[in-house]
Amino acid sequence: MDASTWVAKRQPPTLLGRLFDYKPFLVFICLTPAIGLLLAFLTYPLGLGIYLAFTDTEIGGNGSWVGLENFESLLDDRIFLQAVWWTFVYTAIATVGKFALGLWLALLLNQHIPFKSVLRAIILLPYIVPTVLSAIAFWWIYDPQFSIISYVLVDQLHWLDHYIDFLGTPWAARWSLIAANIWRGIPFVAITLLAGLQTISPSLYEAAMLDGATPWQRFRHVTAPLLMPILAIVMTFSVLFTFTDFQLVYSITRGGPINATHLMATLAFQRGIPGAQLGEGAAIAVAMIPFLILATLFSYFALGRRKWQQGSDND
Amino acid sequence: MTDATPVDDTPVVEAEGPQLLSWDSRTRRVVTVYVPLVCFLIILLFPFYWMGVTTFKPNSELINYKDNNPFWINSPTLSNIKKLLFETDYAHWLVTTMGVAIGSTILSLLSSVLAAYAIQRLRFRGSDYVGLAIYAAYLVPPSILFIPLAQVVYQLGLFDTPFALILTYPTFLVPFCTWLLIGYFKSIPYELEECALIDGASRLQILRRITLPLAVPGLISAGIFAFTLSWNEFIYALAFISSSEKKTVPVAILTELVQGDVYHWGSLMAGALLGSLPVAIFYMFFVEYYVSSLTGAVKE
Structure with missing residues (x-):
């Protein structure tokens, strides 16, 4: 290790070159674009949104501070309360459906089957295609007069004697939206859970089988606990994005019939942009934040638990 | 099967x-x-x-299930696509969407690469927390941001321009891409960079000559994901763009093709099909990258 006698034959770096090799400066330069974009278009709007919720701002005008007035009027607003209730119901039912079916599909794909990678690619298709465009396909499938589902049920199978008015009555519309949301969500859940399933070592199943475990016991005591960490994360994301869903409802029903299917996000849009009441719209959006924080904390603790389980350091 | x-x-x-x-x-x-x-x-x-x-069904067949089997096309026609392409601004919308998606992808990729490199490789004090903060940004959904963002965009004078979208899409693209790239950089042995440092390379040379070439698969994953997400984006495009010819495909189909009570299902479906094709084709070429980035992001 006689480094002292060896002289580096590189040209002396220019001032600019030295500046770019100075670590704090480099860190600053590297972080500026990302942090700048996020501060300007995420953090600042988030704060502005919370501020707007306490004002009576309209589009193109400066509002004044009105305190809790927006929230007070929302609490008396039957449409808002219905939207809150429906947002929770929609999230709950759609999440249960997505995870039950998604887990089932993941378990099926984890079997030894031919053309596995092709199947996996095809299954992810509903997730890749723009939501609005597949929502329009659902809109056409749910058409009151020419619905293909009604056609099959009535004219082919003769199980019903009249065409279903999928989007005409509140409950039919709600179930139709949930079905579309589950359809859209299954691929994501299935593919991510499949990745989780593939990390479970086959030797664990081997050991369980030697101990005489039934398929159900193997699922209950081997698959479920090992899948739980990734399930928790996927579920947090899924709940978060279902709760704040906008596209599907806006494109299929636009909140109708008679405001029955307004989610908080679509109601916020309705009041804020076409209705020009930015303050009120912001108040509705801000009302979603407590729930989002809860979901994030859940994610954080799920992540923490996972690290503890695997005994890895905080890397 | x-x-x-x-x-x-x-x-x-x-x-x-x-x-x-x-x-x-x-x-x-x-x-x-x-x-x-x-x-x-x-x-x-x-x-x-x-x-x-x-x-590909003619309109008469579309609404007559009695004489035709609805699951099949008896007399295929291109009239719906022709109508879509030549009687509406569809081609224009496609170009706009493509431009916005490419612009925001490049912008997010550039800032994500630099941020991920700084966080994972330069390792300054508190870099973990910066990484966590960027990750947390991913948890802020567009549906609670679009109202104040509309105000911001309006004040910046960007309302109704493609730049409103190119600048706001990175809010959900940068967190995702940064997180993906941090994971990717982590998998590249640090020893390679140390060797380069000893050979007298500057930090920027290392990024350009060593780290980036090795991270190409990660860059492709992040890029195609960013492209797909921006192609699919809806709520910002709906809120920040008002003139018909500047709309993106998803918004335009819903707001421009649906007029009155009579829906032209043939051309609506043609629009949906053509709007899905670019991402579907893109997807077919890069399936493995999609799957790995999707599952990798969750496993991280």
């Missing part, structure tokens, strides 16, 4: 994974695995099939 697959099912002894140890009979396997799988496939793909079938 139901009938053919059991035949080429390999003997249980050779099977890998959990299946290795269960001695299921073939019939039972067909009922418990292949039948549900085929049902899933049919349900997941039916809307696309229906989209395609509707696109």
Whole structure:
């Protein structure tokens, strides 16, 4: 290790070159674009949104501070309360459906089957295609007069004697939206859970089988606990994005019939942009934040638990 | 597939994974695995099939289920696509969407690469927290941001311009891409950079000559994901763009093609099909990257 006698034959770096090799400066330069974009278009709007919720701002005008007035009027607003209730119901039912079916599909794909990678690619298709465009396909499938589902049920199978008015009555519309949301969500859940399933070592199943475990016991005591960490994360994301869903409802029903299917996000849009009441719209959006924080904390603790389980350091 | 697959099912002894140890009979396997799988496939793909079938049907066939089998096209026609391309601004919308998606992808990729490099490789004090903060930004959904963002965009004078979208899309692209790239950089041995440092390379040279070439698969993953997400974005495009010719495909189909009470289902479906094709084709080329980035992001 006689480094002292060896002289580096590189040209002396220019001032600019030295500046770019100075670590704090480099860190600053590297972080500026990302942090700048996020501060300007995420953090600042988030704060502005919370501020707007306490004002009576309209589009193109400066509002004044009105305190809790927006929230007070929302609490008396039957449409808002219905939207809150429906947002929770929609999230709950759609999440249960997505995870039950998604887990089932993941378990099926984890079997030894031919053309596995092709199947996996095809299954992810509903997730890749723009939501609005597949929502329009659902809109056409749910058409009151020419619905293909009604056609099959009535004219082919003769199980019903009249065409279903999928989007005409509140409950039919709600179930139709949930079905579309589950359809859209299954691929994501299935593919991510499949990745989780593939990390479970086959030797664990081997050991369980030697101990005489039934398929159900193997699922209950081997698959479920090992899948739980990734399930928790996927579920947090899924709940978060279902709760704040906008596209599907806006494109299929636009909140109708008679405001029955307004989610908080679509109601916020309705009041804020076409209705020009930015303050009120912001108040509705801000009302979603407590729930989002809860979901994030859940994610954080799920992540923490996972690290503890695997005994890895905080890397 | 139901009938053919059991035949080429390999003997249980050779099977890998959990299946290795269960001695299921073939019939039972067909009922418990292949039948549900085929049902899933049919349900997941039916809307696309229906989209395609509707696109190529003439209008008379579209609303007459009595004389035609609705699941098939009796007299295929291109009139819906022709109408879409030549009587609406569809081509224009496609170009706008493509421009916005490419612009925001490049912008997010550039800032994500630099940020991920700083966080993962330069390792300054508190870099973990910066990484966590960027990750947390991913948890802020667009639906609570669009109202104040509309105000911001308006004040910046960007309302109704493509730049409103190119600058706001990175809010959800940068967190995702940064997180993906941090994971990717982590997998590149640090020793390579140390060697380069000893050889007298500057930090920027290392990034350009060593780290980036090795991170190309990660860059592709992040890029295609960013592109797809921006192509699919809806709520910002709906809120920040008002003039018809500047709209993106998803917004334009919903707001410009749906007029009055009579829906032209043929051209609507043609629009949906053509709008899905670019991402679907893109997807076909890069399936593995999609799957790895999707699952990698969750496993991180």
